[in-house]
Amino acid sequence: MSEDLGTPVLDDHLHLDPAHARGMDAVEDFARLGGTHLLVVNKPSWHLGVEADEPADFRAVFEETISVVAEATELLRGRAWPVLGVHPGLISRLVDDRGFAPEEARELMCGGLDVAAEYVADGRALALKSGRPHYDVDDAVWAASNDVMRHAFELGADLDCAVQLHTETTDDLTEVASWAADAGMPAERVVKHYASGSLVGPTPSVMCEKDWLVTAAERGDPFLMETDYVDDPDRPGAVMGPKTVPRRVRWLLEEGYDDAVALAHVETPATVYGIDTVATLD
Numbered sequence: 573m574s575e576d577l578g579t580p581v582l583d584d585h586l587h588l589d590p591a592h593a594r595g596m597d598a599v600e601d602f603a604r605l606g607g608t609h610l611l612v613v614n615k616p617s618w619h620l621g622v623e624a625d626e627p628a629d630f631r632a633v634f635e636e637t638i639s640v641v642a643e644a645t646e647l648l649r650g651r652a653w654p655v656l657g658v659h660p661g662l663i664s665r666l667v668d669d670r671g672f673a674p675e676e677a678r679e680l681m682c683g684g685l686d687v688a689a690e691y692v693a694d695g696r697a698l699a700l701k702s703g704r705p706h707y708d709v710d711d712a713v714w715a716a717s718n719d720v721m722r723h724a725f726e727l728g729a730d731l732d733c734a735v736q737l738h739t740e741t742t743d744d745l746t747e748v749a750s751w752a753a754d755a756g757m758p759a760e761r762v763v764k765h766y767a768s769g770s771l772v773g774p775t776p777s778v779m780c781e782k783d784w785l786v787t788a789a790e791r792g793d794p795f796l797m798e799t800d801y802v803d804d805p806d807r808p809g810a811v812m813g814p815k816t817v818p819r820r821v822r823w824l825l826e827e828g829y830d831d832a833v834a835l836a837h838v839e840t841p842a843t844v845y846g847i848d849t850v851a852t853l854d
């Protein structure tokens with residue numbers, strides 16, 4: 573018997589790897605505690621054994637995520653959606669380990685995003701994922717990474733879809749938001765994944781630390797909630813488990829943050845992704 577928290581409960585960013593890890597057991601845990609909707613982000617391509625040489629090589633990674641989402645949807649009162657893209661850390665793997673020039677890495681990664689965009693265009697995926705390294709890199713790699721991210725914004729503008737970002741730790745991405753605006757994308761449709769409680773520029777997808785959630789709830793600006801659950805047997809404690817978002821929603825409701833729960837699980841998903849988490853509940 574699943575719990576009903578009286579609200580949709582969306583985890584805005586997690587990964588599922590049924591072939592190597594918990595997969596649908598993790599979805600069942602999420603649903604049992606009252607979770608209803610998931611945005612499932614494809615794992616970094618090399619984690620699935622894909623060493624991409626050309627953009628089409630990303631297709632196997634994206635197809636895997638789409639089939640996982642279909643399975644997960646069967647287990648949810650709401651549903652799951654895929655978010656597809658190219659992990660920004662790939663650039664270091666290409667340049668440092670595989671001898672790519674930064675410009676060559678940029679071309680491959682932009683091409684991978686073009687493939688992801690095809691899935692958004694035909695309705696098989698909800699949004700794109702891009703960003704830049706969260707660790708120090710040299711100027712050429714940084715410039716190439718920013719170019720890749722700006723390409724994602726151009727695609728987001730063309731497709732009228734959201735773009736999730738993986739970036740350095742910061743509470744100010746004003747410049748990045750302005751690049752999205754330059755490309756023709758509203759800044760609020762850019763989502764910084766792994767955010768703390770406050771952020772200037774894009775919409776924060778707040779990791780479920782209690783104090784960060786309180787900060788976001790007290791601010792009253794649009795926000796989302798996530799775990800970045802990695803579903804990796806080699807890194808069991810690397811991030812939060814799949815039960816965390818429903819647990820934190822229950823706690824926020826007990827603390828009287830009903831408006832913040834509606835903001836993070838109904839209103840912000842509607843404005844950022846164009847999804848209706850109420851109408852898609854069974």
Ligand SMILES: [Zn+2]
Binds near residue numbers: 586587613800
């Ligand atoms: Zn992630």
